[in-house]
Amino acid sequence: xxxxxxxxxxxxxQPSGIRVIFELARKMEGVVRLxxxxxxxxxxxxxxxxxxxxxxxxxxxxxxxxxxxxxxQALARKLKKDNEIDADPETEIxxxxxxxxxxxxxILSTIDLGDEVLIPDPSWPHYEACVTLAGGVAVHYPxxxxxxxxxxxxxxxxRITRKTKMVVINSPSNPTGSLMEKRDVEAIAEMxxxxxxxxxxxxxxDKIVYDELRHISIASLSDMKERVITINSFSxxxxxxxxxxxxxxxxxxxxxxxxxxxLYSNSxxxxxxxxxxxxxxxxxxxxxxxxxxxxxxxxNEIVKGLNExxxxxxxxxxxxxxxxxxxxxxxxxxxxxxMFILKKAKVSTVPGSGFGKYGEGHLRLSYSxxxxxxxxxxxxxxxxxxxxx
Numbered sequence: 009x010x011x012x013x014x015x016x017x018x019x020x021x022q023p024s025g026i027r028v029i030f031e032l033a034r035k036m037e038g039v040v041r042l043x044x045x046x047x048x049x050x051x052x053x054x055x056x057x058x059x060x061x062x063x064x065x066x067x068x069x070x071x072x073x074x075x076x077x078x079x080x081q082a083l084a085r086k087l088k089k090d091n092e093i094d095a096d097p098e099t100e101i102x103x104x105x106x107x108x109x110x111x112x113x114x115i116l117s118t119i120d121l122g123d124e125v126l127i128p129d130p131s132w133p134h135y136e137a138c139v140t141l142a143g144g145v146a147v148h149y150p151x152x153x154x155x156x157x158x159x160x161x162x163x164x165x166x167r168i169t170r171k172t173k174m175v176v177i178n179s180p181s182n183p184t185g186s187l188m189e190k191r192d193v194e195a196i197a198e199m200x201x202x203x204x205x206x207x208x209x210x211x212x213x214d215k216i217v218y219d220e221l222r223h224i225s226i227a228s229l230s231d232m233k234e235r236v237i238t239i240n241s242f243s244x245x246x247x248x249x250x251x252x253x254x255x256x257x258x259x260x261x262x263x264x265x266x267x268x269x270x271l272y273s274n275s276x277x278x279x280x281x282x283x284x285x286x287x288x289x290x291x292x293x294x295x296x297x298x299x300x301x302x303x304x305x306x307x308n309e310i311v312k313g314l315n316e317x318x319x320x321x322x323x324x325x326x327x328x329x330x331x332x333x334x335x336x337x338x339x340x341x342x343x344x345x346x347m348f349i350l351k352k353a354k355v356s357t358v359p360g361s362g363f364g365k366y367g368e369g370h371l372r373l374s375y376s377x378x379x380x381x382x383x384x385x386x387x388x389x390x391x392x393x394x395x396x397x
Contacts, residue, residue, distance in 0.1 A: 017140070017141055020140050021141065022137075024133050025133070025359060025361065025363070026043060026044075026045075026133070026358050029356055029357070030043055030044060032356070033356035039350070039355065040354065040355045040381050040385040040388065041356050041377065042355060042356055042373040042374050042375070042381075043356040043357055043358045043374065044374060044376075045182060045329070045330065045376065046243075046376060047244060047247035047249065047299065047329075047376050048376050048377050049247040050247065051246060052246065052247070052288075052295040054288075054291050055246060055248070055284045055287050055291075056284070058284045058286070058288075059281070059283065059284040061283075062279065062280050062284070063280065068279060068280070069279060070275060072267075072276065073268070073276050074102050074267045074270075075101070075104075075255070075276070075277055075282060076103065077098070079282045079286050079289075080098075080255075081097045082286050082290055083095070083101050083103075083257075084096070084101060086289050087101075087238075087257060090214070090215075091214065091227070093225055093227045093228050094233070099260040100258060100259060100263050101255060101263065102255065102256045102257075102263050102266045103255050103276075103285075104253075104255060104256060104266075104274075104277060105273075105277050105278070106241055106243060106253065106254045107210065107212045107240065107241035107243065108254075109252075109254065109273065109274065110239045110240075110241075110255065110266075111135065111138055111208070112138045112273075113266045113273060114208055114237045114239065114258070114262075115138040115141075115142050116138070116142050117262055117265040117266045117269055118173070118174065118237070118262060118265075119142040119173060119174065120143065120144070120173075122143070122145065122171060123144045123171060123172075123173040123174070124144065124146075124169060124171040125139045125144050125146055125147065125172075125175070125176060125208075126147050126148075126149055126164055126167055126172060126174065126205075127139070127147065127148055127149070127364075128148075128149060128151050128177065128178060129148035129363070129366040129367070130184065130332070131151070131176070131178055131182070131363055132182045132183070132210070132363070133362065133363065135208075135210075144173075145171070147172070148365070150366045151184060152366070153323060153334060153370075156186055156323060157184035158186050158188055159177065159188065161195040165199055168199075168203055168205075172203065173205065174205060175196065175199075175200060175205050175207055175208070176209075176210065177193075177196060177207065177210070177226065179192075179209075179213075179223065179327070180213040180214070180217060180223065180325070180327025180328040181213075181327070181328060182212075182213070182330060183330050183332050183358070183360070183367065183372035184330065184332040185307075185327055185328045185329070185330045186323075186325060186326065186327070187221055187223065187325075187326035187327040188224065189224075190224050193224045197229045200232070205235070206235050206236075206237065207226055207232070207237070208236075209225065209226050211223065211238055212239065212240055212241040212243065212244050212254070213328040213329075215244075215245045215296055215300065216244060216299075216300055216303060217300075218300075218304045218307065218325075218327065219304075219326060221326055221327075223327070225238060226238075233259070236258070237256060237258040237262060238256065240254060240256075240257075242254065242285055242288055244328075244329075245288075245296055246295075246296065247299065248281075248284075248285075251278070251281040251284065252278065252281060253278070253282065253284075303329050303376070306329070306379055307324070307325060307329070307331070307375055309375075309382050310331055310373065310375045310386070311324045311325075311331060313383070314331065314386065318394075319335065319337050319393055319396075320333050320335055320337075320338075320393075322334070329374055329375050329376040330373065331372075331375065332360065332367075332370050332371070332372055333371055333373065334369055334370055335369065335370065335371055336369035338393070338396065341361065341368065342359035342367070342369060342371060343361055345359070346358065346359040348396075349371075349389055349392065352392040352395075353388035353391070353392040355385045357371045357373050358371065358372040358373075359372075
């Protein structure tokens, strides 16, 4: 029985499958942690020094709910150079407390009771939770392994109704690591224009791309800027997860509403983090290139190792720092496989079912950890799975 003191909207939100495993693993000794989607690198020294300087100078006050203008100007330069998006720093960029906040206020600013939002499946659970809190209806479209986990626009189109208002895309993807090709992005853009849909484009892994491939921002395509809300973050690119610094890019009408909700949610993002963000964007990007190169090395190691384990197959991801191996041939649910591996091998992973029904039969493993940890985890998993035979 639900307490009369608990709001009904809160009870409709399911606990994150990622956090469930996180809490179990945290209480165990000797676990190799592959469930957490967080860089293991230290935030680069130049960024930390910028934050220390802010504290030393006593700049610890409120900023605009849009974020500091200096940071928004730096973001506008980044967006133009890296994403081919023209954004007015005065009116079209909102600095948020991480991408999670950006997604939430973007949805709260645009989705009304009963509006339908098309969400990729499998995907980060945050999207559906935010839609539910806004009173909207999440409608899942599949990302299938046979398509390298890239969206098929016809699968999306079949789910459009008169109530559909928005489609969410995420490339590179969490949890699959898939990267949308230009033709995928163009097809979704045409569909959005045809059906007059908003697009929420989560691009937090836009700099973590491998094999000399390139991320394409949908807002950069012709006639798309006015209907796209682009979400990005410093967390993954600069190993700044705890700094809680993200941003959203949208047309003036939507950005103004997001800034208003930002005010009532957080007052403003941390000034210290914002100052550090200016340095992150303005200084040379050598640290980012180093981290991405190391992620690519780790990706190659974990994909090779997983494909050598009987009962597991793994598509090579093209971005982010996750693999999404298929474990369906083991004859257990993804939840049971994850719990078996956690308890017997002492390796924490996330069941694919935690990312949606189409994630069933898979696990998500993060390779944002050392090669040594990856090798050890693979050895433990291999040893325990042999016992199932």
